[in-house]
Each structure stands twice: as C-alpha cells, then as structure tokens.
Amino acid sequence: MDKFRMMSQLLQSNQESFMNGISGIMALASAQLYTSFEFNCPCMPEYNYSYGISMLIIPPIWFFMLGFVLNNNVSMLAEEWKRPKGQRRKDPSVLRYMCVSISQRSLIAPAVWISVTLMDGKSFVCAYSMDLDMTEFGKNASGLSDIELVQTLAKIPCKSIFDSPHVVSREAAFRYIRCISQACGWVFLMIITTIAFLVRAIRPCFTQASFLKTKYWSHYLDIERKMFDETCTEHAKSFAQVCIKQYFEGVSGEIPSFSTQTRADDTVDGEEKPPTEEDKLYGVRRQDSMNIVLLDWHACKPPLSLKKFAEATGPNGVAHKKFDLSDKNHLNGLKGGYVNPGLDVAQNELDSCLCGLGLQHSDCDMSEEDIYRLPLNVCLLKWLEIRSVCPMCNKPIVRLQHPDAPRAAEGVQDPEEV
Amino acid sequence: MDKFKLVLQYFQSNSESISNGICILLSLISVKLYTSFDFNCPCIPQYNKMYALGVMFVPPVILFFLGILVNRHTGVLMEEYIRPLGRRTKNPAVVKFLFSAVMQRSLLAPMVWILMTLLDGKCFICAFSMNVNPKHFTGMPNSTGLDLIKILAKVPCKEDVIFKNSSFRKAVSRYVRCYSQAIGWFILLILISLGTLARILKPCFNYGTFLQTRYWSNYLDVEQKLFDETCVLHARDFSRKCVMQFFESMREDAALRLPLSYAFRPGQIHSEGAEEEDDRLHGITRIDQVDHLLESWYECKPELDVTKMAYKPKVCITWEDHNGKVLFSEV
Numbered sequence: 001m002d003k004f005r006m007m008s009q010l011l012q013s014n015q016e017s018f019m020n021g022i023s024g025i026m027a028l029a030s031a032q033l034y035t036s037f038e039f040n041c042p043c044m045p046e047y048n049y050s051y052g053i054s055m056l057i058i059p060p061i062w063f064f065m066l067g068f069v070l071n072n073n074v075s076m077l078a079e080e081w082k083r084p085k086g087q088r089r090k091d092p093s094v095l096r097y098m099c100v101s102i103s104q105r106s107l108i109a110p111a112v113w114i115s116v117t118l119m120d121g122k123s124f125v126c127a128y129s130m131d132l133d134m135t136e137f138g139k140n141a142s143g144l145s146d147i148e149l150v151q152t153l154a155k156i157p158c159k160s161i162f163d164s165p166h167v168v169s170r171e172a173a174f175r176y177i178r179c180i181s182q183a184c185g186w187v188f189l190m191i192i193t194t195i196a197f198l199v200r201a202i203r204p205c206f207t208q209a210s211f212l213k214t215k216y217w218s219h220y221l222d223i224e225r226k227m228f229d230e231t232c233t234e235h236a237k238s239f240a241q242v243c244i245k246q247y248f249e250g251v252s253g254e255i256p257s258f259s260t261q262t263r264a265d266d267t268v269d270g271e272e273k274p275p276t277e278e279d280k281l282y283g284v285r286r287q288d289s290m291n292i293v294l295l296d297w298h299a300c301k302p303p304l305s306l307k308k309f310a311e312a313t314g315p316n317g318v319a320h321k322k323f324d325l326s327d328k329n330h331l332n333g334l335k336g337g338y339v340n341p342g343l344d345v346a347q348n349e350l351d352s353c354l355c356g357l358g359l360q361h362s363d364c365d366m367s368e369e370d371i372y373r374l375p376l377n378v379c380l381l382k383w384l385e386i387r388s389v390c391p392m393c394n395k396p397i398v399r400l401q402h403p404d405a406p407r408a409a410e411g412v413q414d415p416e417e418v
Numbered sequence: 419m420d421k422f423k424l425v426l427q428y429f430q431s432n433s434e435s436i437s438n439g440i441c442i443l444l445s446l447i448s449v450k451l452y453t454s455f456d457f458n459c460p461c462i463p464q465y466n467k468m469y470a471l472g473v474m475f476v477p478p479v480i481l482f483f484l485g486i487l488v489n490r491h492t493g494v495l496m497e498e499y500i501r502p503l504g505r506r507t508k509n510p511a512v513v514k515f516l517f518s519a520v521m522q523r524s525l526l527a528p529m530v531w532i533l534m535t536l537l538d539g540k541c542f543i544c545a546f547s548m549n550v551n552p553k554h555f556t557g558m559p560n561s562t563g564l565d566l567i568k569i570l571a572k573v574p575c576k577e578d579v580i581f582k583n584s585s586f587r588k589a590v591s592r593y594v595r596c597y598s599q600a601i602g603w604f605i606l607l608i609l610i611s612l613g614t615l616a617r618i619l620k621p622c623f624n625y626g627t628f629l630q631t632r633y634w635s636n637y638l639d640v641e642q643k644l645f646d647e648t649c650v651l652h653a654r655d656f657s658r659k660c661v662m663q664f665f666e667s668m669r670e671d672a673a674l675r676l677p678l679s680y681a682f683r684p685g686q687i688h689s690e691g692a693e694e695e696d697d698r699l700h701g702i703t704r705i706d707q708v709d710h711l712l713e714s715w716y717e718c719k720p721e722l723d724v725t726k727m728a729y730k731p732k733v734c735i736t737w738e739d740h741n742g743k744v745l746f747s748e749v
Contacts, residue, residue, distance in 0.1 A: 088705075119455065136462075171577060172461065179460040179469055186476045193483045200487055204496040209716040213709055216649050224657035231661050282662065283669030293668045302664045304705035306656070 019105050022070055026109035030063055034116045041126035041157040045150050048157070052127025056117050060110030067106025073098060076225055079298070086301035094221070097214040111192055118185030121178035122157065128177055129156040137173050139166060228297060238280040239290070245277075433490065433639045437523055440488055444527040448481050452534045459544035459574040463567050466574070470545035474535050478528030485524030491516055494639050497716075504719035512638070515631040529609065536602030539595035540574070546597075547573040550590055557586040645715065655699050656708075 042051055068074050077098045080090070117123050130153045144152065144167065155162045162170050203211070284290055460469055486492055495516040498508070535541045548570045552558050559569065559580050572578045573590050581587040620628070702708055735747040 121458070171575075175458060175575065176460050176462060176465075178458050179465065182458060183469065183472060186472065186480075189480050190476060193480045193487075197483045197487055201492055201496065204493065205500050208497060208500065209713050212712040212716060216653060216708065216712055219650065220653040220657060223653050224660060227654075227657045227661045231665065235665070282665040284665060289668060293665065296668070297664065302660060302667070304656075304660065304708075306659050306663060306699075306703035 019071060019073075023067065023105040023108045026063060026067060026070075027112040030059070030109045030113040031116055033059070034113060034120070039122045039126075041122070043155045043158040043161060045130060045154045048130060048154050049127050052123040052125075055123045056114065056127075060113050063109040063113060064106050067109060068102065071102050071105065073102055073222065076222060077102065079225075080221060083301060084299050086299065087303040088301040091214070091217060093210060093214045094217045097211075098218050098221075101218075115185050115189050118181050118188060121181040124181035124184070125174055125177045126157045128180075129153050129173065132156070132168070132173055132177070134168070137168050137176070139168065232294075234280060235282070235284065235290075238277045239285075241277045242281065242285075433636065433643075437489055437491060437519075441485065441523040441526050444481065444485055444488070445530045448477070448527045448531045449534065451477070452531060452538075457540045457544075459540070461572045461575040461578065463548060463571040466548065466571055467545045470541045474532065474541045474545075478531050481527040481531060482524050485527055486520060489520050489523060491520050491635075491639065494635075494642055495520060497642070498638055501719060502717050504717065505721040506719045509631070509634060511627065511631045512634045516635050516638075519635070533602055533606055536598050536605065539591075539598040542598035542601075543591050543594045544574045546594055547571065547590060550594065552586075552590075555586055555589045555593075557584050557589070559584055559586065649712075652699060652702065652708075656703070659699070659703075 039055065042048060077095065080098075081095055083090075130150055132153055134149070149167075152164050152167055155164075156168070156170055156173050159170070284293055455473075457473065458469075460466060495513065498516070499513050501508075548567055550570060552566065552570065564580070569580065570590070572580065573587050576587070702711060736744050737747075738744055
C-alpha cells in the first residue's frame with residue numbers, strides 16, 4: 001500500500017506541482033528578465049509616455065500568453081469544449097474549473113513583472129515626468145517657454161543628459177515620482193493578494209460539494225487522455241510487430257502454427273503467461289478499424305460507465321447472456337467432460353472464463369458475482385478438477401455431459417443442475 | 419537520491435512539519451524582499467509619514483494573507499467549519515485549535531518584516547525626522563532659506579546638497595534610529611516572553627483535551643489527503659478501464675481468436691492482478707456513482723467507526739474430508 005501511496009503522490013504531484021513549478025520558474029524568469037533588461041527611456045516628450053507604459057504592459061501580456069502555451073491542459077480544454085457530445089455529456093463546470101486554474105497559474109509571472117517594474121520605478125518616472133507639478137519642485141520656471149519646459153521635464157529620467165539643474169531639482173523630482181510608483185506597486189500587490197485570498201479561502205463556503213466533483217473530473221480527463229495516448233502507442237507497437245511477423249511468414253511460405261493450443265495445457269498450474277502481441281491488439285487489426293477508433297474517440301466519446309467482465313459485449317453488440325446450461329443449443333459440440341478449451345467454440349459463449357458462467361445451483365444462492373469472485377481466484381474448472389463439489393455449499397457437482405449421453409452421477413435432481 | 423527521498427518523505431509524513439517549513443520559508447522570503455527593496459523616502463513634508471508607515475504596514479498585511487493562503491490547514495479548517503453535520507458530530511474545539519494554529523503560523527512573516535524595518539531604522543527616520551527638536555543638534559544649515567520643516571524632512575535623503583559638510587543630518591538620523599531600534603528590541607522581547615509563557619503554562623490547562631483536539635485535527639488533515647489520493651488512483655484505473663473498454667467495443671470479428679486468450683484480459687496485460695485493480699475501483703464504475711460519492715463525502719460525512727472494515731469476515735472454502743471433519747482453506 002505504501003508503494004501505491006508514493007505512486008499516487010507522485011502522480012498527483014506530477015500533474016499539479018509540475019504546473020506550479022513551471023509558473024514559479026516563469027516568475028523567476030520574469031524577475032531576472034527585468035533586472036537584465038536595460039531600461040532605456042528616450043527622454044523626448046513625444047515618446048516618453050508610450051515607452052514607459054508599454055514597458056509596463058506589454059511584457060506581462062507576453063508572459064500570460066507564454067503561460068498558456070506552456071500549459072498542457074490548454075489543448076485538453078479546447079478538445080473537451082469542442083468535441084461532439086457522443087455518449088458522454090459535457091459538464092460546463094468542469095470546463096470553467098479548468099479555465100480558471102489555467103488562468104490562475106498563467107497570471108503569476110505577469111503579476112511579478114508588473115510589481116517589480118512598479119517597485120523599481122523607472123518606467124513610471126519615464127512616463128510621468130512631464131506631468132510634474134512645477135510649483136512644488138520648480139525653482140525658476142518663469143524664463144522658459146512651455147515647449148522648453150516640457151523638454152526639460154522629459155529629460156528628468158536620463159541622468160546623463162539632464163542639463164538644467166537650476167530649473168528643477170532632478171533628484172527630488174525623481175524621488176517623488178518613484179515614491180508614487182512604489183506606492184502603486186504595493187497597492188497592486190495588496191489587491192492581488194486580497195482577491196486570491198477571497199477566492200481560495202472563502203470559496204469553500206459556497207461551492208465545496210460541487211468543487212470536489214469538478215476537481216475529480218478535470219483530473220480524470222487529463223489522465224484519460226494520457227492513458228489513451230499510451231494505449232495507442234502500445235497498440236501501434238504491437239500492430240507493427242504482428243504486421244512484420246505476418247509479412248515474414250508470408251514471404252517464407254510457412255503456415256503459422258497454432259502454438260497457442262498447446263500452450264493451453266501449460267497454464268493448468270495457474271501461472272500467468274505473458275500475453276502475446278496479438279492479444280495486445282484488443283482485436284483491432286486493420287487500418288480502417290484503427291481509424292474508426294481514433295475518429296470515434298473524439299466524435300463519440302464512450303460513456304463513463306464500466307461494464308463487469310462477465311457482461312462483455314460481443315462484436316455485434318449483443319449482450320452476453322449468462323451461460324444457461326438449460327439451453328441445449330449451447331451444448332452442441334461439447335464433448336464429454338468439461339468444456340474442452342481447444343475446441344472451436346463460438347465467441348459469444350466463451351467470451352469469458354467459465355468462472356463467469358453463472359452456474360446455477362438450486363440449493364445455494366451463489367450468484368454470478370460470487371462465483372466470479374472466488375477467493376482462490378482460479379477458474380472454477382480447475383477447482384472442479386481438484387474436487388468436484390460446489391465450493392460454497394459442498395454439494396457434489398455432476399460432470400458436464402453431452403445431452404445425449406447417459407447420466408452418470410447420482411444425487412442430481414435436475415439435468416440443468418451442475 | 420535516496421537520502422533526498424527520505425527527507426522528503428519525512429517532511430510529507432507530518433503535516434505539521436510541512437506547515438512549519440512553509441512558514442519559515444515565507445519569513446525568509448520576507449527578509450529577502452526587505453533587503454532587495456529600495457527604500458525611497460520622498461523627503462517632502464506631506465508625504466514622508468504616509469510613505470514610511472505604508473512601507474511598514476502594507477507588506478505585513480500582504481504577507482499575512484499569503485501565509486493563510488499557502489497553509490494547507492486553511493482548507494481543512496474551512497471545510498470542517500462549514501460542512502453539514504452528516505453522520506459525524508462536529509467538535510468546535512478542533513475548529514478553534516486549527517484556527518489558532520493557522521493564525522500563529524501566518525503571523526510570523528509579518529512580524530519578521532516589522533521587526534526588520536524597526537531594527538534597520540530607515541522607515542522611522544523617514545516618518546519621524548520632522549518631529550525632532552532641532553535645538554538639541556548643532557550645525558543646522560540656516561543659509562538655504564527653507565523652512566525648518568522642509569529641512570528636517572530632507573534629513574533621510576543623503577544626497578541632498580543642503581547637507582554637505584554638515585554633521586546635522588547624521589546626528590538627527592542617528593538619534594531617530596536609536597529610538598527605532600529600541601522599540602524593535604522591545605517588541606521582540608515581548609513576543610519571545612509571550613511565547614515562552616504560553617509554552618510553559620500550556621500543560622497546566624486542560625492538557626488532556628488539548629491532546630484530543632490535536633489528534634483529531636491531525637486526523638482530519640490526513641483523512642483529506644488520503645481521500646484525494648484515493649480519488650486520484652480511482653481516476654487512473656477508471657480511465658484505463660474506460661479506454662480499454664472503448665478499444666474492446668471496436669473489436670472486429672473474433673472468430674480467429676483462440677479460446678484461451680480470454681485468460682489474457684486487458685486488465686492483466688499490465689502485469690497487475692485483476693483483483694487488485696477491481697479493489698482499487700471499489701465497485702464505483704459509473705459517472706453517477708462517482709458524483710454521488712463525491713457529493714455525499716461533503717454533505718454527509720461518514721461516522722468515525724471502522725469496526726466493520728477492521729473485522730470483516732473473510733471468505734474461505736470449506737470441505738469435508740473422509741472423516742466428515744470440516745476443513746477450512748487459508749485464502
């Protein structure tokens with residue numbers, strides 16, 4: 001159990017903390033980008049404002065979109081939104097949850113950039129130096145025309161080309177604007193933190209029950225997509241191997257041996273043999289059926305409802321009936337003794353092990369499920385080879401016989417009784 | 419790599435130590451934030467105080483909210499507080515215990531920030547340099563023609579020209595900083611003595627109930643974690659079976675399939691026992707069952723009684739030997 005716990009922790013941590021790690025790395029990258037970026041205010045009246053404001057706004061937008069690009073769940077969200085209904089209904093709250101969680105993670109790096117820019121203050125100074133209140137800082141402004149005044153003010157952000165200290169004290173103005181910028185930065189951080197607090201800490205008051213559901217199903221969609229990709233990859237591998245094998249055998253002219261028949265006897269001791277490549281194909285063996293599989297996965301998603309193994313449907317969609325021994329048609333072709341697995345029996349009857357046959361016993365209420373879930377987890381056939389009594393109530397079981405053969409055992413009331 | 423895994427496992431095993439670790443990390447972040455923040459006093463009479471007190475108190479509020487957000491116990495606390503009664507009674511002492519734990523841990527990083535600003539002194543100098551009585555200090559620059567207030571407001575700014583060759587600025591800032599550091603140390607002393615008193619006196623009051631509430635709050639945390647893990651595992655198996663079922667439903671003719679290949683069911687291909695996988699699904703195999711399960715986990719929490727599961731009678735095979743004695747099988 002511990003291994004499963006670690007595995008599940010790794011799984012869950014892989015998915016969410018992977019995305020958390022990515023957003024953390026992007027936040028650090030944005031801070032580093034800012035420090036290594038050489039801010040270069042043009043110090044000209046026409047361009048100051050646009051340069052300053054675009055340095056504040058455009059990189060966050062870029063980081064936000066980068067967050068969407070790097071997030072795997074975006075394509076999953078798009079697919080889930082656009083797919084036809086199929087056999088599975090669509091849940092809009094799951095889509096909303098995924099959208100919100102993707103946006104939350106993508107908003108971290110832009111917020112870091114904006115707050116670092118505001119704390120540093122250079123872009124604010126560049127954008128707003130021309131709006132400075134001259135009565136406060138101006139020493140001697142009367143001698144200058146408006147245009148010259150504006151040009152002087154525009155040079156405030158650039159230390160090296162500022163040439164009129166007699167008009168306005170550059171350091172005081174710089175300091176003042178920077179102080180306003182830092183105040184804006186702190187207010188921005190405060191607003192963001194308050195919103196995040198309200199969303200995460202107060203949300204459980206309102207939607208906790210449905211929140212568990214949407215979280216589960218969004219996680220399920222992600223895992224299902226991964227599983228489907230894995231299964232397709234494995235299928236492709238097996239397909240390729242079988243195809244090549246067939247080709248070689250076709251070229252060499254040999255008839256492929258039905259070696260699986262002899263292998264049936266080897267499995268009496270209950271060991272699990274590794275499955276052959278053909279089994280891994282799940283019966284999908286042709287190009288067009290594989291194409292149908294891939295198309296249908298999107299066009300007509302299967303319902304979220306697993307069938308029990310004993311009720312697996314046949315290829316015609318006919319539900320497999322319980323193997324009712326009173327139906328004599330099924331007994332055609334069966335030799336004496338137990339059902340010989342080497343025979344060519346129609347698929348419907350032997351779709352599962354005889355354990356799932358639903359042997360009817362009039363005296364004990366063993367249902368089909370009970371038989372299938374025999375604690376020994378071995379086929380009923382093997383148990384009957386060891387001891388021919390019903391495992392639950394110890395009544396003797398008559399051997400399965402051809403309907404025309406004479407009855408051999410005693411103590412059997414019913415020809416249907418096994 | 420193994421040692422790292424061990425350390426990680428140790429930290430993850432105890433939810434309290436995770437919270438402590440996160441709390442300490444947040445304090446370190448606040449220290450780093452303070453040292454990298456460029457304090458920029460405006461040196462203008464109207465704005466000095468506002469700026470300085472803003473820098474002293476707004477970041478602690480932000481850090482406090484952050485501390486509550488990243489703490490795992492917040493979610494546990496909120497859920498326990500607002501859940502419907504279900505089959506499990508609510509214990510208000512547990513809620514109070516969780517609340518006080520969350521508050522204590524979240525208050526550490528803000529206090530660190532406030533103490534750092536006080537011990538460093540820049541905020542105090544910026545805010546209160548105008549309240550100093552200049553008569554105590556010599557060397558004040560009178561020749562600039564500015565008011566007293568404006569001169570005093572410029573004290574925090576080193577590079578202003580009016581303070582060249584004057585020891586006035588340094589004297590005033592030293593004086594104000596001394597006040598600031600005294601207040602900082604005093605607050606630190608009070609906090610530490612409060613903490614010590616609380617630790618020493620705690621066993622005197624209701625230690626038994628304290629142990630109980632601590633156990634149950636830890637239990638709630640672990641239960642929520644395990645529920646999430648079980649959901650994750652269940653989703654994994656559910657999806658695997660769903661995908662395989664989909665492939666099986668696309669199966670073409672199977673007349674060629676040799677009969678005993680039934681033994682190699684898709685579930686067993688991954689070399690895990692089919693029984694194990696069925697166990698992990700716990701019989702929940704449909705969308706409405708999953709929805710119902712998740713809803714009733716919140717609406718109607720199960721009772722705290724695991725006698726049925728712990729002492730489940732096991733199925734075994736019995737038969738009679740030739741003497742008529744009943745034999746049991748060990749399965």
